[in-house]
Amino acid sequence: MDWSAIFLTLRLALVVCTAELIIGTPIALWLSFTRWRYKFLAESVVALPLVLPPTVLGFFVLVALGSNSPIGRWYQSLTGHGLAFTFEGLVIASLIASMPFAVQPMAAAFSQVDRNLINASSMLGASRFRTFVRVIFPLSISGVVTGFVLSFAHTLGEFGVVLMVGGNIPGVTRTVAIAIYDRVQAFDYAGANRMALLLMAFSFVTLSITYSINHRVWAVSPMQR
Amino acid sequence: MPYPAGDPAVQLSKRVPLFEPSDKHYGSGVDLAMRDSRAFLKRKSAVKRVNSIVQAAFVLLACIYIWIPAQAAAAELKVAAAADLTFVFKDVAAQFEKQTGNQLKLTYGSSGNFFSQIQNGAPFDLFFSADISFPKKLEAAGLIEPGTIYDYARGEIVIWVPNDSKLDLSKGLAVLLDPSIRKIAVANPVHAPYGAAAVAALHHDKIYDQVKSKFVMGENIAQTAQFVQSGNADVGIVALSLALAPAMKTKGRYVVVPPDDYPPLIQAAVIIKSSTNKELARQFLKFIKQPDTVALMAQYGFTLPEALAADHGSTSAPH
Numbered sequence: 001m002d003w004s005a006i007f008l009t010l011r012l013a014l015v016v017c018t019a020e021l022i023i024g025t026p027i028a029l030w031l032s033f034t035r036w037r038y039k040f041l042a043e044s045v046v047a048l049p050l051v052l053p054p055t056v057l058g059f060f061v062l063v064a065l066g067s068n069s070p071i072g073r074w075y076q077s078l079t080g081h082g083l084a085f086t087f088e089g090l091v092i093a094s095l096i097a098s099m100p101f102a103v104q105p106m107a108a109a110f111s112q113v114d115r116n117l118i119n120a121s122s123m124l125g126a127s128r129f130r131t132f133v134r135v136i137f138p139l140s141i142s143g144v145v146t147g148f149v150l151s152f153a154h155t156l157g158e159f160g161v162v163l164m165v166g167g168n169i170p171g172v173t174r175t176v177a178i179a180i181y182d183r184v185q186a187f188d189y190a191g192a193n194r195m196a197l198l199l200m201a202f203s204f205v206t207l208s209i210t211y212s213i214n215h216r217v218w219a220v221s222p223m224q225r
Numbered sequence: 226m227p228y229p230a231g232d233p234a235v236q237l238s239k240r241v242p243l244f245e246p247s248d249k250h251y252g253s254g255v256d257l258a259m260r261d262s263r264a265f266l267k268r269k270s271a272v273k274r275v276n277s278i279v280q281a282a283f284v285l286l287a288c289i290y291i292w293i294p295a296q297a298a299a300a301e302l303k304v305a306a307a308a309d310l311t312f313v314f315k316d317v318a319a320q321f322e323k324q325t326g327n328q329l330k331l332t333y334g335s336s337g338n339f340f341s342q343i344q345n346g347a348p349f350d351l352f353f354s355a356d357i358s359f360p361k362k363l364e365a366a367g368l369i370e371p372g373t374i375y376d377y378a379r380g381e382i383v384i385w386v387p388n389d390s391k392l393d394l395s396k397g398l399a400v401l402l403d404p405s406i407r408k409i410a411v412a413n414p415v416h417a418p419y420g421a422a423a424v425a426a427l428h429h430d431k432i433y434d435q436v437k438s439k440f441v442m443g444e445n446i447a448q449t450a451q452f453v454q455s456g457n458a459d460v461g462i463v464a465l466s467l468a469l470a471p472a473m474k475t476k477g478r479y480v481v482v483p484p485d486d487y488p489p490l491i492q493a494a495v496i497i498k499s500s501t502n503k504e505l506a507r508q509f510l511k512f513i514k515q516p517d518t519v520a521l522m523a524q525y526g527f528t529l530p531e532a533l534a535a536d537h538g539s540t541s542a543p544h
Contacts, residue, residue, distance in 0.1 A: 014286065062345065066345045066346065072346075081499075082345075082346035084346055085346065085347040141278075167342050167347050168332050168334065169330065169347070169348070170303075170330040170331065170332065171301070172330075172348070174332075182333070185311070185333070185448045185451050186311050186312075186447065187450075187451060187470075187473070
């Protein structure tokens with residue numbers, strides 16, 4: 001069992017889903033409440049990683065972060081090393097790849113909140129932020145949890161983007177999915193099998209917890225009308 | 226502020242008494258208002274519950290961040306190794322660790338892929354290429370430590386079939402024309418040197434056009450070997466070093482493709498200029514040149530280029 005790959009994957013997934021929560025929430029809020037006529041364009045951009053092959057995403061990210069791009073050069077001047085083939089680069093690539101998995105459930109939940117409650121909250125003098133924290137967020141907690149967990153689970157299992165941007169470096173960018181690929185190529189089917197089973201069990205448990213929360217098996221989220 | 230700020234849900238619930246029905250009117254429209262108000266009351270406690278869940282989640286996350294340690298950046302040697310080294314380097318790394326106490330972080334792949342990754346700034350210390358042309362190109366681009374290119378072996382390709390195959394390997398490459406063959410595993414010639422060698426040999430025997438429709442292409446030579454070792458391809462053109470590996474040796478048989486059929490696969494190692502670990506990298510290169518390591522490599526079919534050239538009586542210089 002390749003423990004460094006397992007810990008690396010967990011670390012990556014946790015960083016990504018937390019960042020997704022911070023970045024994705026404003027995007028989801030904007031998508032749910034904007035009246036902009038061309039919002040469908042923004043929605044399409046957010047959903048793009050769902051339909052694009054990971055190679056396209058990986059290629060673009062690699063070029064965008066590489067030492068020949070402005071972003072890559074800027075980062076290099078700050079830190080002394082490039083973004084490609086580093087953990088940080090992996091985080092950025094995974095952030096983009098799992099964006100729809102976080103934003104879409106959140107946006108769906110936000111737009112289902114009763115507008116009357118939001119209006120009432122504003123009428124009673126609550127600021128937008130306060131309305132979000134005390135009304136919208138609690139009422140859409142299941143959507144937020146779903147987005148959080150789906151982006152976590154998706155990052156756990158991401159392969160193509162990670163392979164292209166990360167480059168399979170042990171302890172730095174070799175995640176479980178890539179370690180499995182590596183084991184198979186080295187004829188170590190037993191090792192591949194162990195890690196594949198672990199990944200499957202972990203993903204199953206993660207998803208089960210989310211769906212159980214959503215189906216109110218345990219009362220952890222408030223009723224919605 | 227015209228209205229007192231506060232939790233809107235709570236404030237809404239405070240207004241509930243306005244709708245408080247008397248028992249007599251129960252079942253009328255007031256009933257609905259009553260249910261509404263109850264929903265609001267419920268919601269208030271739900272808000273608190275959600276908050277405590279969110280807090281608990283953050284505490285948990287914080288714990289996990291602390292629990293999962295960040296990986297140490299230095300001290301280990303990051304080696305990009307051509308996929309034909311997959312098995313021999315397991316032993317070599319173990320020996321190196323035993324002798325020096327230093328660890329190797331090995332990544333296997335196709336040499337062409339590593340070449341483009343290194344061009345894009347991949348943080349490897351050492352690059353073991355299956356074809357010297359890639360280190361040469363990196364040298365031209367100024368990306369390697371000058372004067373560190375070392376030819377460690379000459380690679381050979383073999384035709385490999387599983388034990389239960391009925392193919393007669395003594396025919397050499399011509400065996401690939403056998404109509405019972407559905408899939409031939411070959412490494413991608415664009416970026417895997419062994420794939421390029423296989424294609425060159427097929428061209429040399431003038432059977433490339435007849436067999437190319439049966440190709441399945443591995444991303445690198447180890448994946449190619451895996452295709453045929455797992456029985457998914459009927460026959461494969463793989464590296465001799467993989468055919469000699471324990472996992473393949475017992476499972477099939479092979480015949481060496483005559484080395485004169487394709488340009489020599491001179492394998493070369495090089496220290497990458499951006500390496501932060503050059504001392505250790507030099508130490509490992511020195512270790513590779515030691516007689517016992519050379520002997521170990523020879524067990525896997527990696528003979529030094531000069532020795533092999535002497536064997537074949539030809540002195541084809543590396544291109």
